[in-house]
Amino acid sequence: MAGHLERMPELALEWHRAGKGAVIATVVETWGSAPRAVGSQMVVSGAGEMEGSVSGGCVEGAVVVEAMELVGSGAAKLLDFGVSDDEAFAVGLACGGRIRVLVEPVGGALPVAVLEELVTARAARRSVAYVADLDGGARRLAPSAEFAERFRMDRSGVEEDGRTFVHVHNPPxxxxxxxxxxxxxxxxxxxxxxxxxxxxxxxxxxxxxxxxxxxxxxxxxxxxxxxxxxxxxxxxxxxxxxxxxxxxxxxxxxxxxxxxxxxxxxxxxxxxxxxxxxxxxxxxxxxxxxxxxxxxxxxxxxxxxxxxxxxxxxxxxxxxxxx
The missing domain is CATH 3.40.50.720 (NAD(P)-binding Rossmann-like Domain)
Incomplete structure (x- = not known):
């Protein structure tokens, strides 16, 4: 599971509680030769600190800039990146591709209560899904039974409706x-x-x-x-x-x-x-x-x-x- 060995939700909550502000960026869709799997995450603080990765280097800089602008704001942002063949080759990929990244400020688009519930579930080794409406503001946690096949395969992704992103959080x-x-x-x-x-x-x-x-x-x-x-x-x-x-x-x-x-x-x-x-x-x-x-x-x-x-x-x- 992308992110299950990484403490991105925990780090975002720590930075938010410390008053630094925090924004979580998550890969929601990929096409072609994407370097990081769907569900991979990066956290950016209002002080410019960053942890994690969404692309292996080719779009991180642009995501950080967008994230810094969203610290303390309400809205989420969906970023679309095309990685050209030349750029892909420069970061060790065989060919280009596209990456969509959801950028969510904690306390805004990502409610603190939902993040706290997610961190608690992860600490208790409980399988949960973070479900985000990419076209609206709804954010919730769902039991693994609601997306059983995704959990069995550790596969985060966008549902067939094209707007519901399901981020699988399986314990290690x-x-x-x-x-x-x-x-x-x-x-x-x-x-x-x-x-x-x-x-x-x-x-x-x-x-x-x-x-x-x-x-x-x-x-x-x-x-x-x-x-x-x-x-x-x-x-x-x-x-x-x-x-x-x-x-x-x-x-x-x-x-x-x-x-x-x-x-x-x-x-x-x-x-x-x-x-x-x-x-x-x-x-x-x-x-x-x-x-x-x-x-x-x-x-x-x-x-x-x-x-x-x-x-x-x-x-x-x-x-x-x-x-």
Whole structure:
């Protein structure tokens, strides 16, 4: 999701509350070779500070000028930019294109109450849509169910009516990996590149050593306690890799009781059959148990930790995007 890793709404609210004034610029439509996705944002303060990006450099200057003029005013402005082939080449694009940018002053076109509600929802990891009428003044937040397909695909954009812009605010994707094993060492950096916030959970200090997982959040607690503390939701994938029922089973039970979009467990077909028997004995229904992807990963004939990690990430992505 464009902007989900960026704190543009939060920054706009901070600058507004600090009395600097704030304007949010959002890419609402693109054609051709646009450098930034729809939903990308930039925030400009009345003091001339700016954060974020709407184009990768080719129209930022013009947007800042327009934004500065709107600080403290009421109206929003819709800017249309054509990027010529020459300009596009200068900023590293193969060909030209067009970008439409919605520029909204906080406290004017963008009501402070709506921005506060958006920031609160993002902090609570709640999926919401910011809906703006490009031809009028209406601004509101909508539940993800109202635009389910957009949320599933993380796709902001203008509706078919040509005037309703829907900005998808999905919480960051998370992957919680139980078991700091060889496959995890390959999976963690791959998942991070694919846009997940990754946490490794393993109560065994020798396995979860920082040297084995550089720049990674490592939780040295029992998996069920760790998962409860971290919280599980519909933007979370859980992957268990320890092969040890004492560690995997508590994590699986916790994940089955939550809304996680993916639960995958390492182990052979025979290992999984024993796991299913234990879960059934513990009171889980066949429907619940069927949510488990096991053996973990797409069947691509993977051999070795790296290839198994590729198969896991592929299956996680398939589950996320195809439902």
């Amino acid at each position: 994707l998370r992957m919680l990996v139980v078991g700091a094993v060889h496959i995890a060492q390959a999976l963690v950096p791959m998942a991070r590149i694919a846009g997940h916030d990754v946490t490794v959970i393993d109560p065994r200090p020798a396995f979860g050593a920082a040297a084995r997982f550089p720049d990674t959040d490592i939780v040295e607690e029992w998996p069920d306690e760790a998962l409860e503390a971290l919280g599980l939701d519909a933007r979370t994938a859980v992957v268990t890799l320890t092969h040890d029922p004492k560690l995997d089973d508590p994590a699986i039970r916790a994940a089955l009781g939550a809304e996680v979009y993916y639960l995958g467990c390492l182990g052979s077909t025979r290992t999984h059959a024993k796991r299913v028997a234990r879960l059934a004995e513990a009171g889980f229904s066949q429907e619940q148990i069927a949510r488990i992807h096991a053996p973990v990963g797409l069947d691509i004939g993977a051999r070795g930790p790296g290839e198994i990690a590729v198969s896991v990430l592929a299956e996680v992505t398939q589950r996320l995007r195809r439902g």
